[in-house]
Amino acid sequence: MxxxxxxxxxxxxxxxxxxxxxTLVLAFPLLVVGLISFDTAEYINFPPSxxxxxxxxxxxxxxxxxxxxxxSLIVALASxxxxxxxxxxxxxxxxxxxxxxxxxxxxxCLSSLTVxxxxxxxxLLFLWAVLGFNLSIMTLIFGHTVIGTPYVLRTSVAVLADxxxxxxxxxxxxxxxxLRAFWTVTLPLMAVGIRAGAAFAFIVSIVNIPISLFVTTxxxxxxxxxxxxxxxxNFDPSVAAFSIIQMIIIAFFIVxxxxxxxxxxxx
Numbered sequence: 001m002x003x004x005x006x007x008x009x010x011x012x013x014x015x016x017x018x019x020x021x022x023t024l025v026l027a028f029p030l031l032v033v034g035l036i037s038f039d040t041a042e043y044i045n046f047p048p049s050x051x052x053x054x055x056x057x058x059x060x061x062x063x064x065x066x067x068x069x070x071x072s073l074i075v076a077l078a079s080x081x082x083x084x085x086x087x088x089x090x091x092x093x094x095x096x097x098x099x100x101x102x103x104x105x106x107x108x109c110l111s112s113l114t115v116x117x118x119x120x121x122x123x124l125l126f127l128w129a130v131l132g133f134n135l136s137i138m139t140l141i142f143g144h145t146v147i148g149t150p151y152v153l154r155t156s157v158a159v160l161a162d163x164x165x166x167x168x169x170x171x172x173x174x175x176x177x178x179l180r181a182f183w184t185v186t187l188p189l190m191a192v193g194i195r196a197g198a199a200f201a202f203i204v205s206i207v208n209i210p211i212s213l214f215v216t217t218x219x220x221x222x223x224x225x226x227x228x229x230x231x232x233x234n235f236d237p238s239v240a241a242f243s244i245i246q247m248i249i250i251a252f253f254i255v256x257x258x259x260x261x262x263x264x265x266x267x
Contacts, residue, residue, distance in 0.1 A: 030247065037240035044235055055241040065242055067219075068226035073249075075137060075222060076205040079144035083201040086145070087152030088194060092186070094153075095160035106157070110150045117147065117210035125214040137220040143211045148201030152194065159193030202253050206246065 032046060040050030059065050094106045112120065124143050133139060167189065171181040187194075209224035216225050223246050227239050 033240050033243055033247075036237050037244050039237050039240075042236055044237055044240065055236070055238045056245075058236075058238045059242045059245065062238070064221065064226055064230070065223075065238075068221045068223045069245070071137065071140075071220050072206050072223040072246075075140050075144055075220075076202050078141045079148050079205045080198050080201045082141065082145040083148040083152045084194065084198060087149045087197060088156055088190070090149075091153050091156035091160055091190075091193075092182075095157050096165060109153055112146050113150050117208065120147070121211040121214035124211065128215070135215055135217050135220070140212065140215050140220055140222070143215055144205040144208065147208070147211065148204055151200035151204065152197030155193040155197035155200070156190055157193075159190050163189050199254060203250055206250060 035048050038051050039048035040052045167185050168181050171185045212222045212225050
């Protein structure tokens with residue numbers, strides 16, 4: 001074995017060790033929350049004093065938690081769908097269009113990423129008040145759509161930037177209409193970026209608290225807001241159990257997005 005090969009293997013081991021260590025550091029908070037959620041104590045305590053599923057049962061029996069779980073899923077799925085309906089066509093216009101002000105339009109579409117969410121939440125509350133709209137799950141979906149759309153747009157534009165337009169031109173030259181060329185050529189090639197953007201939009205929505213805190217009511221409360229409100233007057237491990245449920249939902253969606261991307265030919 002040559003000296004250069006030995007150095008290469010040593011460097012690879014150091015890198016793998018570093019990645020493993022950082023993974024442990026990043027996963028440690030999740031491990032702590034998971035252990036606390038199975039504790040037998042009546043208050044948050046670490047290390048746990050025993051093992052019990054009673055806090056998961058308390059989550060299921062808590063009507064506010066269950067309501068917030070359903071609301072969060074509805075809002076996340078609906079806002080993700082709206083973000084796709086807006087972001088995908090916008091990405092085509094921005095990536096394929098050649099017109100004055102295109103860069104400015106792109107920057108405006110991504111501008112919500114630069115605004116602190118708590119500022120946006122307060123502004124949204126005043127907007128609905130001025131317009132005379134009552135807060136509802138629809139106003140909440142609107143707010144989450146605004147923050148989710150830039151993720152879909154950004155990932156879709158990135159895929160289109162690496163995709164030569166000759167594929168679409170070839171389909172058109174063979175007699176396909178613009179719509180047929182989009183459905184049969186452009187959209188399948190964009191699938192990876194669309195799935196990635198959808199995953200980001202879903203996660204951003206389901207974990208968001210600054211915006212939801214200002215535009216929710218008792219009827220459309222979301223999971224993060226329910227946890228926030230509960231912890232103001234309670235300090236038992238049921239919030240840890242509820243957080244683990246939220247993490248499982250997010251992990252399931254991420255795994256689904258990754259597998260869908262791989263099924264599309266990306267490993």
